[in-house]
Amino acid sequence: MTTTLDRPPLENALGIPGARSVCLLDPDGPAVLWWAGDAAPGTDEAVSVVSLARAAAGLVSLSELGDVILTSTDEFHLVRIVADGTARVAHLALRRSDANLAMARHEFRVLLEAEAVPVPPPPTAFTLLNQPYSADADVLDRILATLRRL
DSSP: OOOOOOHHHHGGGGGSSSSSEEEEEEETEEEEEEEEESOOHHHHHHHHHHHHHHHHHHHHHHGGGEEEEESSSSEEEEEETTTTTTOOOEEEHHHHTTOHHHHHHHHHHHHHHHSOOOOOOOOOOHHHHTTTOOOOOOHHHHHHHHHHOO
């Protein structure tokens, strides 16, 4: 395995059963920003993947676009626009003989969402204690309604 940049969350996609390679593409070039796996994607592959993503985005609203799936006799290709405002395209190639397409789609989506939207740490008791206490009728009514349902 070879990588060109340090992108650990996306590199975890190689742990998906059947994963052959994963790459992150800049559609403006199109250029390969990062890759890991068996072989580096060439310019033709990057152009093809970006063109596929653009064509799919032309069919539906960009906010509604999920995975673009391309299958061949030997491989599954998952193409997904990274939803972090940068319009990058992620491409995961899977060996068809080893992969479970449904699980791969789910795991790839979770990895990309984890990378795109950082999860804030849960509040600690200290941060909760430093906040002013507030109790209003709406909050108390919701608490009572929830307790009554129990």
